[in-house]
Structure formats: C-alpha cells, structure tokens
Amino acid sequence: MRYYAKAEIDTSFAGRWEMQAYTEFAHILNDNARPFPCTLGIAGWHNDQLRYAFIDHAPLVEQGGNEAALQELAASLQSYLPNARLFGKNTSLVVFFNETRDQGVPHYEQCFWNLLNGVHRLDSRPWPTDIATNPSDSSWEFSFAGQAMFVVCNTPSHRRRHSRYHPYFMLSFQPRWVFEDVIGPTAANAQKVRSEIRKRLHEFDEVAITAFLGSFGAAENREWHQYFLRDDNSAPLRCPFKHAAAAPRAVLFQQTGHYAIETVIRELLPPTGSVEVQFDTPNREHAWHSHATDETLHVIEGSMQFATIEQVFVCQPGDRILLPAQTIHRSVAGPAGCLYVIATRMLRHHLIN
Structure with a gap:
C-alpha cells in the first residue's frame, strides 16, 4: 500500500474521489482568510512534508471494522513510518477513506476506535518500551510499528467543531517526534505555539476549546481525549482503546x-x-x-x-x-x-x- 506526495496525486487520481478528498483538504489548509488552527499541519502542507494514503472502503462500526480497510491502513503505516523522517520535521500521514455520508458523530467515533483497535491487532512489532500501554497513563500514545503517533480524526458529520470536519472520513497520524522541538517540554517557543493554536481554534470553531487540550507527559494530560473530539464538549468516561498484551502477528x-x-x-x-x-x-x-x-x-x-x-x-x-x-x-x-x-x-x- 503506497503513499503519495501532493505532486503525485494530480497525475494518479485525476477525476476520482481521491483527488476530490485531497483538494478539499488542501483548500482548508491553504485558506489564508480563515487560518486552520494546526500550524504544524499547515507548515507540513506548504513544504510538501505530508504524505497521503487513500482507502477505497468505508469504516464500519462493527467490532474490528472493515477487514480490508484495516489491512490497507496497517500497510500504509508500515510503508510510511520507516521513511517518515526523510519527509521533514512537520510530516504526517493523512489517510482518506471513501466515506462521505453524514452518519452522525457517534457513528464515526465508534468507527475511529474500532480502526485503532483493529490496526493495533495487526501490528507485528513490539510496543515502544518508553510508551505506556494503558491510555489512562499520561505517557500513553497510540503506537504502531514501534513508533508513537498523535492521531486525529475528521468526519463528514462535524458541524460546529469545524477543525474536525472533512467531507471524507479522515485520519491523520503525526509521529511523536514532530512535536519535540516545537511544543515539547524543552522547546523554546512552546508556549507561543500553543497560544497561537488556541487563538485559531477559538476563531475557527463554533464550540468552546476542549478542556482536554494538553501536553504529552503532563500529569493531568491524557492524549486519547484529543484524538476524537465530539461536536460538543462531552467525552467518553474511559478510553475505548484496548492494548493487546501480545498482538497477533498477521501476514x-x-x-x-x-x-x-x-x-x-x-x-x-x-x-x-x-x-x-x-x-x-x-x-x-x-x-x-x-x-x-x-x-x-x-x-x-x-x-x-x-x-x-x-x-x-x-x-x-x-x-x-x-x-x-x-x-x-x-x-x-x-x-x-x-x-x-x-x-x-x-x-x-x-x-x-
């Protein structure tokens, strides 16, 4: 399962849903009149450091989701992660699914966690030793192929939290190391960057900034809360992710x-x-x-x-x-x-x- 740089998408997917999904994404990140809140994502897009994958399946709410979608997602991550540092300091893997129906935020929330649980079961490599396996721990982050990643979900059903809307169901996987020199505990301008992101969120969304917006490793922070944000500020009581002590090693x-x-x-x-x-x-x-x-x-x-x-x-x-x-x-x-x-x-x- 390959991934694409933005220059490859036009020649590979002209007139297809993949091109439409990417075009909508690029429009959101390139809108100077209404700046997108994630400054790292914008920098990554402008500098061609993002990579894109397209999955021609809809995610399903059933436990385990769509097996074909899970295998393609796992394959995309396995292809991207070993090369991620080559793409630049603001890289992410952006994964679009061929799903545009407005099925409601709760539907897509279940799809999202089923995908993370499902792709975790396909992971053939050990969980990183420096990352907690319990989502209730402040040092937990989703990990695959030995690398920790911050994950964001966008859906066709978000209406008020515009920063989490996209016409196609979309996941973004941002390697943990991307944040180290920008908003990490020793980053010189970390507070300035966080303040700018909060300012943009306040102007971009019609709902108050989530109370769960925090910093990795901080005692009160739980990363999973930020992965899927609802259209209001309610949240599940516990994380739906379940770590497999010995993940099956799938071919x-x-x-x-x-x-x-x-x-x-x-x-x-x-x-x-x-x-x-x-x-x-x-x-x-x-x-x-x-x-x-x-x-x-x-x-x-x-x-x-x-x-x-x-x-x-x-x-x-x-x-x-x-x-x-x-x-x-x-x-x-x-x-x-x-x-x-x-x-x-x-x-x-x-x-x-």
Missing part, C-alpha cells in the same frame, strides 16, 4: 500495482541500509522455513505461490507480502521464474525504525 498481502524495480526499491529501502533483489528460477522451491526478522517481499516479474501454515497466496507482479518474523512459510516460483525484492527489519527494539 499481510497487498496488490500494489507497482512493479517497476526502481520504484519498488525506493519504497522499500530504509533510511539507512539495503534491500535484496532475488531471482528464483522456474519452479524453484524454498521448503518450509522461518526468519528471525520481519520481511517484506515484493514481486517484480514472473509469479510465485507463497504459503504459510494458514494461507496460500498466488503472487503476481506488483503483489507484496508483509511477513512477521518467525512465520513458517514456503514458496514455489512460477513457470517463468520470479524476480522479487526483499526488505528486512530486525525485531530487536533498538533496531526498529
């Missing part, structure tokens, strides 16, 4: 549509390190085995039958397998052989990006 299969080898290598290449390009001759078999590292396998040419104990995938050019460490698997190259790229990540926490 993900993606049809990316990308098989140009240079493009794929650039997508999979970590900030520092390398990837492996491998060719299996026709019908070559790799017997049942496992690896000590997470592995991402992307088919460039030919085909492959890839099997785990529970699943069998027939992979064609553009298909990608995200394989957690210690997963027992086997593969057989197709009649024309198979050319593919492999990227690995060590599971030991201090080596996780």
